[in-house]
Amino acid sequence: QVQLQESGPGLVKPSETLSLTCTVSNFSISSGYYWAWMRQPPGKGLEWIGSTYHSGNIDYNPSLESRVTISVDTSKNQFSLRLRSVTAADTAVYYCARRWEIVVVHDYWGQGTLVTVSS
Amino acid sequence: EIVMTQSPATLSLSPGERATLSCRASQSVSKNLAWYQRKPGQAPRLLVFGASTRATGVPARFSGSGSGTDFTLTISSLQSEDFAVYFCQQYDNWPPITFGPGTKVDIK
Numbered sequence: 001q002v003q004l005q006e007s008g009p010g011l012v013k014p015s016e017t018l019s020l021t022c023t024v025s026n027f028s029i030s031s032g033y034y035w036a037w038m039r040q041p042p043g044k045g046l047e048w049i050g051s052t053y054h055s056g057n058i059d060y061n062p063s064l065e066s067r068v069t070i071s072v073d074t075s076k077n078q079f080s081l082r083l084r085s086v087t088a089a090d091t092a093v094y095y096c097a098r099r100w101e102i103v104v105v106h107d108y109w110g111q112g113t114l115v116t117v118s119s
Numbered sequence: 120e121i122v123m124t125q126s127p128a129t130l131s132l133s134p135g136e137r138a139t140l141s142c143r144a145s146q147s148v149s150k151n152l153a154w155y156q157r158k159p160g161q162a163p164r165l166l167v168f169g170a171s172t173r174a175t176g177v178p179a180r181f182s183g184s185g186s187g188t189d190f191t192l193t194i195s196s197l198q199s200e201d202f203a204v205y206f207c208q209q210y211d212n213w214p215p216i217t218f219g220p221g222t223k224v225d226i227k
Contacts, residue, residue, distance in 0.1 A: 048215050
């Protein structure tokens with residue numbers, strides 16, 4: 001079964017860069033599919049951040065595009081999220097997921113990791 | 120951006136009862152609608168895509184219906200493992216992909 005696991009600091013200071021990695025097991029990122037990041041702030045709904053193909057075709061949420069970078073490391077079977085200039089509003093549970101190519105749904109997800117932005 | 124809403128926010132039911140969850144889109148998304156289940160401490164699970172197609176391994180007690188702006192997820196007879204949060208997602212007009220805020224189904 002495909003497994004995804006988010007990792008990274010649980011606490012980030014305001015104005016700094018949030019960096020998370022998603023490690024994929026039992027499936028090669030290079031084999032296909034898109035790889036996505038979502039987040040859920042406390043008390044709010046899920047927000048799609050963006051998704052990338054292994055070859056680098058990337059889509060971002062327009063509301064975050066100016067601060068976000070998603071990248072893939074096929075040698076490590078990982079993909080990553082960098083969110084710059086964070087504020088308290090970026091405090092959320094961050095999820096990574098595998099996304100189908102044509103029907104844009106997410107079939108495997110990580111359990112999520114809480115990132116708090118605070119000084 | 121298409122805004123998704125869900126109702127009710129919480130649904131309190133007993134095992135064996137029928138659950139009816141609603142998802143509404145701010146504009147038509149045709150049948151490009153998915154449903155997910157999330158339990159505490161677990162990864163979300165894809166239940167339905169294309170408004171009514173069950174994902175692999177999803178029990179038949181879960182059924183999705185609707186098109187355009189109004190969608191329903193029905194759980195015909197609630198099992199203990201079905202008490203969870205359910206959220207919908209549209210993928211008709213994106214970016215961005217958008218999600219509903221979720222409906223919590225808890226034990227009455």
